[in-house]
Amino acid sequence: MKKFSMVIHGGAGTILKSDMTPELEKAYQVGLEEALNAGYGILEAGGDAMSAVTAAVVKLEDNLLFNAGRGAVFTKKGLQEMDAAVMDGTNLAAGAICGVRNVRNPIELARQVMLHSNHVFLSGKGANDFAIKQGVKLEPDEYFFSQFRYDQWKEIRDSDNYSLDHTHQGIQELMKDKKFGTVGAVACDSKGNLAAGTSTGGMTNKKFGRIGDSPIVGAGTYADNETCAISCTGHGELFIRAVAAYDVSARMKYKKLPLAEAMREVVMDKLVKMEGEGGMIGVDAQGNVAMLFNSAGMYRAMRSSTGEIEIGIYRE
Ligand code: ASP
Numbered sequence: 001m002k003k004f005s006m007v008i009h010g011g012a013g014t015i016l017k018s019d020m021t022p023e024l025e026k027a028y029q030v031g032l033e034e035a036l037n038a039g040y041g042i043l044e045a046g047g048d049a050m051s052a053v054t055a056a057v058v059k060l061e062d063n064l065l066f067n068a069g070r071g072a073v074f075t076k077k078g079l080q081e082m083d084a085a086v087m088d089g090t091n092l093a094a095g096a097i098c099g100v101r102n103v104r105n106p107i108e109l110a111r112q113v114m115l116h117s118n119h120v121f122l123s124g125k126g127a128n129d130f131a132i133k134q135g136v137k138l139e140p141d142e143y144f145f146s147q148f149r150y151d152q153w154k155e156i157r158d159s160d161n162y163s164l165d166h167t168h169q170g171i172q173e174l175m176k177d178k179k180f181g182t183v184g185a186v187a188c189d190s191k192g193n194l195a196a197g198t199s200t201g202g203m204t205n206k207k208f209g210r211i212g213d214s215p216i217v218g219a220g221t222y223a224d225n226e227t228c229a230i231s232c233t234g235h236g237e238l239f240i241r242a243v244a245a246y247d248v249s250a251r252m253k254y255k256k257l258p259l260a261e262a263m264r265e266v267v268m269d270k271l272v273k274m275e276g277e278g279g280m281i282g283v284d285a286q287g288n289v290a291m292l293f294n295s296a297g298m299y300r301a302m303r304s305s306t307g308e309i310e311i312g313i314y315r316e
Helices: 022-044 049-062 106-116 124-134 147-156 168-176 236-241 244-254 259-273
Strands: 005-013 082-088 093-100 121-123 183-188 194-200 221-223 228-234 278-284 289-293 297-304 309-314
Touching: 005 022, 005 049, 005 228, 005 278, 005 289, 022 049, 022 183, 022 297, 022 309, 049 082, 049 106, 049 183, 049 194, 082 106, 082 221, 093 106, 093 124, 106 124, 106 194, 121 124, 183 228, 183 278, 194 221, 194 228, 221 244, 228 236, 228 244, 228 259, 244 259, 244 278, 259 278, 259 289, 278 297, 289 297
Parallel strands: 093 121
Antiparallel strands: 005 183, 005 297, 082 093, 082 194, 183 194, 221 228, 228 278, 278 289, 297 309
């Protein structure tokens, strides 16, 4: 049997030990562990990479601590609008949704788009209509509410400083206050098949229907059995412009770089030069794993069938 690996993230940003209580740190670790085990358990039982990715992301979406599904951030209008994408490395099939409301597990809806529509990317009301048609689980607004995200939003809702005007100051402040967050997973199964998935509430106080990189194939999410599976987190506008996830794949394919080196070039060089703060997780078809970020921290965890296991939050 080939080596199989599961990797997840719960968002990158200015995550500092000094801002964390031991209880909160523990809660994040438990949340990461649960999601990692959900995905890894499927791989261990001989399941496929796409099922493992979906199961791990569902766990993170259901956890109030992470900005995806339950616990998603608030928009300028005080709503929760979510984005997600999945990609299957075996055939480059993909499904994505953006600006959806009341969908319990946006990653599941993205998977439904991949499997049961003739399309790749659905938005807003249309995506919600498709969710109803497919019988995807919906929840009332209260389900998604978290006091923590509400308080974050209340602080800035009347201010335009924090809207996405891309000013350096605005972004620095956003990062400082940890207004970013996203969850994602990538997996290599025992057949060497790859899959990637990313799910997010986007950015606190976002407006004008703003969408980040997470649901955009090639920007925040990408998988190709020939190269790698990638899920990104960070300042979405920069990740879109960098075509970050696909660029890792392209560097592997055309420059013949190994996964970790291709990711290093994109995260630590290209994105840093563009002031694109954040990180990504990746896996290749041999089960090699990398978790890289240029921010202060990234919630992350990995486990391989060869016995490697790691759960991290801060820069070591
Ligand atoms: N990349 C996401 C976005 O821009 C946010 C994040 O990863 O924290 O919507």
